[in-house]
Amino acid sequence: MRFTPFNLxxxxxxxxxxxxxxxxxxxxxxxxxxxxxxxxxxxxxxxxGQVGLYAFLVVIMLLLTTVNLLLTGVFLKDLxxxxxxxxxxxxxxxxxxxxxxxVFVPVASLAMTMAVVFASVPFFVPAVxxxxxxxxxxxxVVLVVLWLTxxxxxxxxxxxxxxxxxxxxxxxxxxxxxxxxxxLLALAGTxxxxxxxxxxxxxxxxLGSLLTLAVGSVLLxxxxxxxxYQQIKSRALPETQLQPAFFLLVPIICxxxxxSYRMMLLMETWFGVDVKAPSYSLLTLSYVAAAGWAAFTVxxxxxxxxxxxxxxxxxxxxxxMV
Numbered sequence: 001m002r003f004t005p006f007n008l009x010x011x012x013x014x015x016x017x018x019x020x021x022x023x024x025x026x027x028x029x030x031x032x033x034x035x036x037x038x039x040x041x042x043x044x045x046x047x048x049g050q051v052g053l054y055a056f057l058v059v060i061m062l063l064l065t066t067v068n069l070l071l072t073g074v075f076l077k078d079l080x081x082x083x084x085x086x087x088x089x090x091x092x093x094x095x096x097x098x099x100x101x102x103v104f105v106p107v108a109s110l111a112m113t114m115a116v117v118f119a120s121v122p123f124f125v126p127a128v129x130x131x132x133x134x135x136x137x138x139x140x141v142v143l144v145v146l147w148l149t150x151x152x153x154x155x156x157x158x159x160x161x162x163x164x165x166x167x168x169x170x171x172x173x174x175x176x177x178x179x180x181x182x183x184l185l186a187l188a189g190t191x192x193x194x195x196x197x198x199x200x201x202x203x204x205x206x207l208g209s210l211l212t213l214a215v216g217s218v219l220l221x222x223x224x225x226x227x228x229y230q231q232i233k234s235r236a237l238p239e240t241q242l243q244p245a246f247f248l249l250v251p252i253i254c255x256x257x258x259x260s261y262r263m264m265l266l267m268e269t270w271f272g273v274d275v276k277a278p279s280y281s282l283l284t285l286s287y288v289a290a291a292g293w294a295a296f297t298v299x300x301x302x303x304x305x306x307x308x309x310x311x312x313x314x315x316x317x318x319x320x321m322v
Contacts, residue, residue: 004092004316005102005106006102006105006316007078010071011109011112013319016112016251018116019119021061022036022061022119022120034129034132037126038123061123065116068113068116072113097161098172107146107153107181108181110142111143111181111184115187115188121135136196139192143205150185171230173227177248178219182213183256186256187258187262192205193209194262194265209263216256220252237300243301244321246297247320249293253290257282257285258283264279
């Protein structure tokens with residue numbers, strides 16, 4: 001199969017489901033300061049239903065962490081070869097704007113893998129859990145590389161957008177992939193800022209995350225307003241293969257809400273600013289908005305699910321539903 005950046009949506013999706021399982025355990029299992037560990041689960045004291053649920057979540061974490069890391073390794077090698085070969089990269093970057101934003105998928109996927117490593121490796125490996133700082137420095141280097149890559153790509157795409165006309169009617173929600181990638185970078189950056197013992201490193205990660213959130217939020221508002229306007233103007237849904245991309249807005253809203261919440265908590269920790277009320281309100285509103293958009297999208301795509309979903313062949317936008 002010919003390589004395309006969209007291939008990295010597979011490890012990205014595996015990482016997302018891994019973090020769902022981890023976050024469930026993080027809030028459900030009593031534990032001390034810091035992330036939950038496997039050793040924190042007191043199996044003998046759990047009810048039968050809890051044993052089954054927690055065992056299922058642990059297996060999901062282990063399985064999908066493995067899938068995420070293996071697929072990341074395979075596709076990262078393919079990505080390097082693809083960029084070096086140049087022909088495939090040049091051809092991809094000359095496509096329509098909505099497709100070209102797919103170049104951000106590797107950035108998003110690697111940011112997700114960072115989050116998976118910080119969640120799953122300490123969870124399963126006690127030695128790493130006791131020395132989380134050993135992950136911080138290499139993660140910081142990776143994060144800086146991803147930031148530079150993302151902002152370089154964004155500058156290139158914006159320059160291309162300004163340089164000539166484009167077919168606005170052909171834009172679709174895949175065009176938000178850069179916003180999605182920036183949201184994941186902000187999530188990774190705020191997590192790193194909270195985890196780092198080094199104040200300069202934590203401050204740099206927080207400042208970079210704040211910049212990422214600001215740029216991503218501006219792009220989100222501008223692009224989303226334009227896409228909704230175009231959708232209302234067209235009075236028809238896009239072609240069937242593009243319709244699942246409507247779901248992409250759900251994780252975007254959550255990512256920006258959680259990243260902003262973390263940023264407020266950092267302000268409270270470092271500067272003593274009381275942000276409990278606004279931070280919880282922001283987080284609640286983001287999840288309400290995400291749930292509302294998900295429900296609206298299911299309603300909007302009712303025909304897609306009835307007539308096409310069960311018999312459809314694979315196409316990249318289906319990952320948005322995951």
